[in-house]
Amino acid sequence: MLLHIGIDDTDSPNGMCTTYLGALLYRELSRIAEPVDLPRLIRLNPNVPYKTRGNGAVAMTFEADEEVIPEIKNTVLFYVNQLADFTHENTNPGVVFFEGEIPEELREFSLKALREHVTIEEAEKVARTVGAEFFKFKLGRGIIGSLGAIGYPLKRFTYELLAYRERENWGTPRRVDEESVFLADKWSYPFTYDNVDPYKRTVLITPHGKDPVLVGIRGIDRGKVLQTFEMIKFEEPVAFYQLYKTNQNTDDHLTPKKIGELKTYDSAVVRGRVARPYWERGRHVFFELEDETGKIRVAAFEPTKKFRNWVRKLLPGDEIIAAGGVKEHEGILTLNLEKFYPVKLVPQIEYRKPKCPKCGGTMKSKGDYLKCKRCGYKMPKKLIPVEVPRELERKIYEVPPDARKHLSRPLVLPGGEERILEALEVLK
Numbered sequence: 001m002l003l004h005i006g007i008d009d010t011d012s013p014n015g016m017c018t019t020y021l022g023a024l025l026y027r028e029l030s031r032i033a034e035p036v037d038l039p040r041l042i043r044l045n046p047n048v049p050y051k052t053r054g055n056g057a058v059a060m061t062f063e064a065d066e067e068v069i070p071e072i073k074n075t076v077l078f079y080v081n082q083l084a085d086f087t088h089e090n091t092n093p094g095v096v097f098f099e100g101e102i103p104e105e106l107r108e109f110s111l112k113a114l115r116e117h118v119t120i121e122e123a124e125k126v127a128r129t130v131g132a133e134f135f136k137f138k139l140g141r142g143i144i145g146s147l148g149a150i151g152y153p154l155k156r157f158t159y160e161l162l163a164y165r166e167r168e169n170w171g172t173p174r175r176v177d178e179e180s181v182f183l184a185d186k187w188s189y190p191f192t193y194d195n196v197d198p199y200k201r202t203v204l205i206t207p208h209g210k211d212p213v214l215v216g217i218r219g220i221d222r223g224k225v226l227q228t229f230e231m232i233k234f235e236e237p238v239a240f241y242q243l244y245k246t247n248q249n250t251d252d253h254l255t256p257k258k259i260g261e262l263k264t265y266d267s268a269v270v271r272g273r274v275a276r277p278y279w280e281r282g283r284h285v286f287f288e289l290e291d292e293t294g295k296i297r298v299a300a301f302e303p304t305k306k307f308r309n310w311v312r313k314l315l316p317g318d319e320i321i322a323a324g325g326v327k328e329h330e331g332i333l334t335l336n337l338e339k340f341y342p343v344k345l346v347p348q349i350e351y352r353k354p355k356c357p358k359c360g361g362t363m364k365s366k367g368d369y370l371k372c373k374r375c376g377y378k379m380p381k382k383l384i385p386v387e388v389p390r391e392l393e394r395k396i397y398e399v400p401p402d403a404r405k406h407l408s409r410p411l412v413l414p415g416g417e418e419r420i421l422e423a424l425e426v427l428k
């Protein structure tokens with residue numbers, strides 16, 4: 001009998017991590033049932049407000065004898081009871097069990113949880129319809145992620161190896177030899193990626209919170225991920241590690257939409273024209289994008305750093321494809337930009353002063369007149385339009401690694417451009 005297990009919302013900013021719980025369970029349950037593939041780390045809608053960090057849920061599937069199923073379920077519920085951080089208001093664990101082949105309805109629910117906002121009631125309704133068993137702790141919001149993770153059609157996937165810390169080290173600075181991370185990255189990039197930020201010379205594999213994760217190594221090649229882990233020198237003990245299959249860096253969250261269809265918490269790709277010159281507030285850069293169905297404010301927020309320079313080069317009339325998450329910012333529906341692709345750029349015209357028609361000297365503006373600096377010749381101010389090259393290219397621009405959403409596919413990976421190019425076809 002196939003038994004699928006989904007777990008979510010066990011952690012808080014004060015500690016714990018659902019993947020840690022999942023990894024412990026996967027090891028424990030593998031003794032009494034046969035695991036079908038690796039455990040899965042499924043990222044759902046990155047725009048929902050309840051998430052602790054990256055809106056990740058965990059699922060795993062076992063081929064289990066009928067008689068051990070009650071023991072498996074009890075073990076899962078026991079671990080969640082023991083390890084979830086129940087003290088935090090925003091931690092509302094949910095556990096889901098499902099037996100048999102995944103029905104279409106569950107697949108559809110997963111994709112909805114990935115791309116839109118869903119309610120606990122919706123999750124319960126789907127669970128009842130398909131015959132999934134669910135357990136809610138406190139509000140039990142975690143059943144959304146648990147159900148979503150179980151039903152997720154993981155057609156495209158990457159890997160993440162998560163190594164965990166000994167309990168006595170939780171909450172202290174992580175001790176990992178930085179140089180060894182740079183060396184390992186040099187060897188395996190881009191088969192593993194996001195290990196370091198080469199420009200800032202910082203290590204990205206170590207999180208900074210109180211959670212039990214020591215490092216997370218991401219990649220598209222399972223062997224290279226494991227070898228990269230082997231190459232890193234740890235200056236504190238590694239309690240244990242687990243390789244996960246994941247929908248991270250697949251761009252699965254991006255769906256082509258018309259601007260008029262966008263609503264809060266959607267993740268989408270749209271095509272439109274820049275409606276007016278960009279503007280800045282704080283260190284955030286904004287512009288407006290419109291298509292025949294509506295208009296939306298688009299933002300490149302401060303953490304996207306140099307990416308903002310490319311956004312500043314957009315001109316009214318430019319036609320672009322923009323991908324990102326929709327949120328309300330200062331009460332206004334805003335597309336939080338992850339990637340953009342210039343489809344058609346308007347010519348950029350600069351108005352320049354002519355040379356002096358008498359002596360070829362440089363002219364100076366004097367109110368309505370131009371006056372030659374050399375010979376003093378005066379003439380009415382008539383400027384010459386000159387087309388200057390646009391600095392934007394026909395390529396996809398993406399935010400830097402530390403501002404990238406877990407689901408967003410880096411351009412360096414095969415298929416990194418796929419979703420945008422697909423949108424180019426769909427949103428003609």
Ligand code: ATP
Pocket residue numbers: 008009010011012017018019044045048050051052053054055056057091092112113114115116117118119140141142143144145146148
């Ligand atoms: P971590 O990344 O460390 O695992 P997290 O960011 O995953 O933490 P959670 O604690 O899992 O944060 O909280 C996310 C909550 O949002 C869960 O309760 C989950 O069920 C719920 N959720 C997931 N997807 C959606 C969705 N599309 N709509 C509404 N709620 C959702």
